[in-house]
Amino acid sequence: MTKAPSSCHENDVPLTGLSIALLPEIIAHLQDLAEKLKKGPVFAQEIISLRGLPMTREDIEDLDKHLGHGEVNAKVEVAGNSDVWETSYSGVWRVRHFGTDDRILVDDIVIAVIPEILMAHKDDISASVLRMNDTILNLQQDGIASNQTKSLD
Amino acid sequence: MAKLFKNMFATSESTALTLGEELAQKGVSRRQILKFSSYVAALMALPASYSTAIAESLSKARRQSVIWLSFQECTGCTESITRSFSPSLEDLIFDFISLDYSEALMNVSGSAAEAARKQAMEENKGKYIVVVEGSIPLDKDGIYSVSGGHTNLDVLKEVAKDAMAIISMGTCASFGGIPAAHPNPTGAVGVHEIIKDKPIINVPGCPPIPEVMTGTIAFLLSLGKIPELDHLGRPKAFYGDNIHDRCYRRPFYERGEFANSFDDEGARKGYCLFNLGCKGPVTYNACATIKWNGGVSFPIQSGHGCLGCSEPGFWDKGSFYSPLSTPTSGLGKAAMGAAAVGTAGAVVASLVQRKRRENILKAAAVPKPTETKLGADDE
Ligand code: SF4
Numbered sequence: 068m069t070k071a072p073s074s075c076h077e078n079d080v081p082l083t084g085l086s087i088a089l090l091p092e093i094i095a096h097l098q099d100l101a102e103k104l105k106k107g108p109v110f111a112q113e114i115i116s117l118r119g120l121p122m123t124r125e126d127i128e129d130l131d132k133h134l135g136h137g138e139v140n141a142k143v144e145v146a147g148n149s150d151v152w153e154t155s156y157s158g159v160w161r162v163r164h165f166g167t168d169d170r171i172l173v174d175d176i177v178i179a180v181i182p183e184i185l186m187a188h189k190d191d192i193s194a195s196v197l198r199m200n201d202t203i204l205n206l207q208q209d210g211i212a213s214n215q216t217k218s219l220d
Numbered sequence: 221m222a223k224l225f226k227n228m229f230a231t232s233e234s235t236a237l238t239l240g241e242e243l244a245q246k247g248v249s250r251r252q253i254l255k256f257s258s259y260v261a262a263l264m265a266l267p268a269s270y271s272t273a274i275a276e277s278l279s280k281a282r283r284q285s286v287i288w289l290s291f292q293e294c295t296g297c298t299e300s301i302t303r304s305f306s307p308s309l310e311d312l313i314f315d316f317i318s319l320d321y322s323e324a325l326m327n328v329s330g331s332a333a334e335a336a337r338k339q340a341m342e343e344n345k346g347k348y349i350v351v352v353e354g355s356i357p358l359d360k361d362g363i364y365s366v367s368g369g370h371t372n373l374d375v376l377k378e379v380a381k382d383a384m385a386i387i388s389m390g391t392c393a394s395f396g397g398i399p400a401a402h403p404n405p406t407g408a409v410g411v412h413e414i415i416k417d418k419p420i421i422n423v424p425g426c427p428p429i430p431e432v433m434t435g436t437i438a439f440l441l442s443l444g445k446i447p448e449l450d451h452l453g454r455p456k457a458f459y460g461d462n463i464h465d466r467c468y469r470r471p472f473y474e475r476g477e478f479a480n481s482f483d484d485e486g487a488r489k490g491y492c493l494f495n496l497g498c499k500g501p502v503t504y505n506a507c508a509t510i511k512w513n514g515g516v517s518f519p520i521q522s523g524h525g526c527l528g529c530s531e532p533g534f535w536d537k538g539s540f541y542s543p544l545s546t547p548t549s550g551l552g553k554a555a556m557g558a559a560a561v562g563t564a565g566a567v568v569a570s571l572v573q574r575k576r577r578e579n580i581l582k583a584a585a586v587p588k589p590t591e592t593k594l595g596a597d598d599e
Contacts (some may be wrong), residue, residue: 114267114271119262119265119509121466121509162258164258171515172259172262173255183254183272184251184255191249191251
């Protein structure tokens with residue numbers, strides 16, 4: 068896991084209480100999601116953006132301490148790195164996108180079955196069909212070519 | 221770096237494709253666009269769930285032609301935005317625009333550069349965005365700042381005529397800034413005092429936060445609209461909050477715990493910097509939340525009061541080190557008023573964020589992404 072950048076006043080920055088204040092908001096979304104899922108599988112995600120809140124590094128660390136670490140850890144390597152992990156509360160995820168120098172650009176709490184960033188997009192899937200088709204055709208042609216060479220021997 | 225500049229100066233071939241197609245050709249997955257969109261949504265305080273809608277419209281858009289004009293300025297704003305180059309996610313904004321003219325960044329010079337500007341204006345008539353950096357001198361018919369034989373005033377009027385919108389980047393272009401500081405020897409003014417018939421977005425700051433600049437451009441690009449602006453023409457998403465209301469030192473202010481010099485006990489304990497001249501209570505900007513250098517810190521976190529650089533006339537409002545309650549130039553009263561409001565402090569920040577986001581959405585009329593049944597086609 069990449070470390071959050073340090074502030075200039077590491078020891079001076081206090082806890083503002085915002086980490087605790089966020090927990091009721093998270094549980095409200097989680098409850099919503101649980102209700103929706105009772106009616107069948109849906110894709111819905113609620114996101115709380117921590118970078119839009121005046122939280123100190125200590126606040127965010129404190130929040131992560133309360134949320135804990137769950138069973139899933141993922142890395143997304145596109146346009147810089149991203150860490151995605153499920154917290155100890157199933158359905159509550161942390162999504163963190165980094166710039167270079169490990170600077171945090173997006174720091175979100177995502178309440179969802181699975182965060183959208185982990186899902187494959189339908190356009191990419193369509194492109195994959197074409198690409199895999201090309202690969203199969205190439206392999207088949209290679210196969211035909213090598214069989215022809217063999218039969219010539 | 222070289223690659224990034226190449227990305228910005230698009231070829232005419234690439235401007236014909238949609239961004240989705242262009243990126244697909246380069247082997248860029250949609251996850252990358254989604255990631256960028258969530259970054260923009262986070263910056264603009266849009267609910268992050270709108271990132272899906274933004275990603276969709278971005279991939280259908282075409283490269284946006286941008287003409288960047290540099291007038292009376294220090295190039296600090298260009299410096300600030302180009303510093304946001306190195307992180308790879310922010311780079312993507314430069315895949316989305318075609319910077320057709322920028323004296324500071326383009327390779328060509330002289331008449332070839334002028335020809336490039338004219339060509340971009342012709343080809344994208346009514347559709348290009350003009351970014352202005354620096355103030356415009358009006359005294360003596362604008363003779364104080366001339367480039368290629370044309371005054372800034374003439375160039376601005378000519379380029380603005382067929383523009384879709386103008387972004388005044390930095391405090392100089394927005395309000396006159398330092399060139400307009402007393403005694404304003406060149407008669408410098410901001411863009412809005414000259415151009416009256418085009419939408420103008422003021423993005424002040426000396427310099428503005430890079431994310432605020434790229435965020436404003438990305439908003440225009442992905443939603444095709446002018447973001448909601450405050451009474452000074454600034455996007456509310458970034459300038460809607462008072463530094464003082466979002467400042468992590470605010471609890472000390474409430475308790476009356478102040479630093480009284482830069483090396484006293486209070487300063488070491490991280491107390492409020494009001495007595496050291498902090499202009500946070502009368503300043504609107506995103507420094508306390510987005511911060512600087514990718515969220516590492518901002519002036520107040522580094523131990524110095526806010527200078528109020530995103531406000532008109534910040535240079536002429538008395539010493540940076542006299543407390544606001546010291547009546548220097550009429551600021552005292554305003555400060556006392558502002559400081560007295562919003563005592564609820566940082567704990568309501570989440571609510572503030574939600575309220576602000578609702579207003580932004582109303583103005584932008586972003587379609588709410590509908591929930592999708594798993595496995596169903598979302599079209
Ligand atoms: S006066 Fe300045 S340092 Fe003090 S709480 Fe307000 S913004 Fe923060």
